[in-house]
Amino acid sequence: MGSYAAFSTEVSVDGGQRDLALGGLPSETVVTVPEPPSTPASGPIADPNPLSGGGSVPPTGADSESIFDDLLAALSKSSATSAETNPASPSFESLFEAEEPEGPAPAVVAVMVAHNPGGWFEETLSSLGAQDYSALSVLVIDAASTDGVELRDRVAEVLPDAHLRRLPENSGYAAAANEALVAVQGAAFYLFCHDDVRLDPDAVRLLVEEAFRSNAGIVGPKLVEWSEPRRLLSVGMGADRFGHPAAYVERGDLDQEQHDAVRDVFFIPGAVTLIRADLFEALGGFDSAISFHGEDLELCWRAHVAGARVIVAPAARVAHLEALGIRRPVDDRRRLQSRHRLRAMRDSDTLGTRVRATPEALILSLLEIVQAIVLGHFRRARDIWSAWTWNSRNSSSARTRRASLAAIRRVPDSEVHAFQSRGSARLTAFMRHRIARSEAAAGGRELMSNLRDARSATPFVIW
Template identity: 35%
Template sequence: MPRVYAVLVVNNGSEWLSEVLDTLDSPQYPNLDLVVVDNGSADDSRNIIADRVPDERSIRFRRNVGFGRAVAGALKRGDLEATDYVLLLHDDLVLAPNALGRLIEACNQDPSVGIVGPKLREWGPEPIVQEVGGTIDRFGRAERPVEPGELDQGQHDRQRDVLFVSTAGMLIRADMLRALGGFDTRYPAFRDDLDLCWRAWLRGHRVQIVPAAVGYHIGAATRRLRRLGLGRVPRELAERHSVATMMACYQPLRLLWLMPVVFLLAAIRTIGFVATRRIGDAFAIIRAYAWNLVQLPATLGRRRAIQRNRTVTDAQIAWLFAPGLPRVVSYGEAVADWVAGGSTKAFLAEADEAEPGQQQTPSFIRTF
């Protein structure tokens, strides 16, 4: 039976943490080594962990160091050489009893599959699909294959390759994770899943969504049900990390023509936000690009390593990305309408839909 090293990252999750720990205590998979990381919680999470988790199986950071650094700290505690898989868990996710077994089975059936994730459903009584893998268009905009409030009727139950899966319930081959060097620890939250999975694809490893495995997820950070303690809003983090990942992963020719369009679209959104007096959103985009300017030397260093070790071209995985042309056309029409005296609502609505933190919170989740 494969050995699984599980890392549960906790940040101000006391409302649901006890229930999550209850499911991990069950004997659904006996060969599971669990480490719980308290990532700077300021609520009762620290006391729950102290009561439920032995000291040798827990790590505590005084402040939120970000998901990637929290995972890296936990991996240093474990023996990855003797581990087959690493399971990453958010503190607001409950896996169905058979989910881990289904994820492991998917990896065992095909050695080329390096990362898998479960179908995510809303944590509540109604069978609402939350996520079945993710993608972006060529300019970094997130695309969701699931409609808000979409009922799970088996329409997404085909196991398939995707660009990335969420870190909530992500299962990774341990040897592959070591080869990739783990997460980019500059990313405290948002798009860290995209970055890791994209790099896996470039090394020749496939990423799959396994709908037979189900996880029930609140999505507390995305819905802003808790304070991240990072000093930044989701829009800024998602924007800056998407741009950094594109600069590191795209091949030179594709990068040369894509990035000017990315910058232009960002400028259009910024102007639109200013015109509609959404100054906070405008500054979020400005800060995202300022961060990338400051981080450019580090990003270029990562780029050199990624490009040197890649075995797959951009063209070979282009089918994993959503088409980018419709977005450019939509923005162009919106700008033309604005210049003619119309409003900026068209492209601002699209920008909001693509960003984390804009989803509606179901009523059953609001009770937390």
């Protein structure tokens, strides 16, 4: 893809109709970033496999260091204006000694999927407008909100330069986010966002910086609670080989910078995800068969298979309201999670791995069904079984996804599994839950015993 430093920071819209307040943008609008100029002989050499490195193969020696310094300086220059209004935020020059940039910072397009957002939406938009990264454009995908005119006006009031693309129906987050593949041209990165997040002013810049520093394909931030940002939600996520998530931190833990190291993770929760545009396009975007819950796991799993690094940059902080849990019932969430985790495994594993893993996953599901029936959770049992029937009905599209992934596969399943949790995260979570309940019950019995002893000792003390 050439040097990212060659990309323009300007995002233009074909047709020039930018003012959302004057009717918004037509659904066929294409947000474009001008093509970079031809790479000079001393610059990076295009890599025939854009997923293996950083999209380009830099020259060796002093030329390589100079190019990297220029890029770092370009990134720092994007925040120079806002640094004057926020002197407490360290500039990028304070971390690296870099020369004046020869090109602009790489263009980032924030793709926000919105559907009937609540009163928090203006705060979400404002956080994007307050970013100290100048090469940032915003594309709002209206996933068939009930009142599209109202949503358009809300966006225009806060971000008048944003682009809006309205869809005729809500087919889910993944399908809506994939509109970026046809609506955006020439961007270096996509920043996929939910409509209920609040980004710290330096979040985008820190994510882009870490993408280059760590040569990563996907980078995610630290997620904290919306109303109490001192408490953690996640710092990246792990998963077992069956797709069941395994948290690296306890939800609600106080953020004392104990998880602030940059690290490789298995997947990034989808609230805010920075991904290289060429990687996203090579992967075919999100799996549109996954409506809600699980598209982030499936995308990152495939990125691992393609040889891309998936990392978390905790210095970039984002508050997440998790409004989807409010807008969709719990039973619906569990049903979708079960089917889409199985889908992610079937989309990404090779035939040999699927032959071994599928019977094991089926046995675990049958055990869960028996447990649910014994406990009287009949709907839960039905949802677990329906995950298998749904995947059977959608096996054709899964085969298509596997075939496209096979063309860009760079690592064997064994290397991907090295990033996954050992054993079954479901069984581990179940046992932890049982142990916690047992300890709570034991603590309650001990407390009642102490209270009885205290009551029996009272007459003796009085006597």
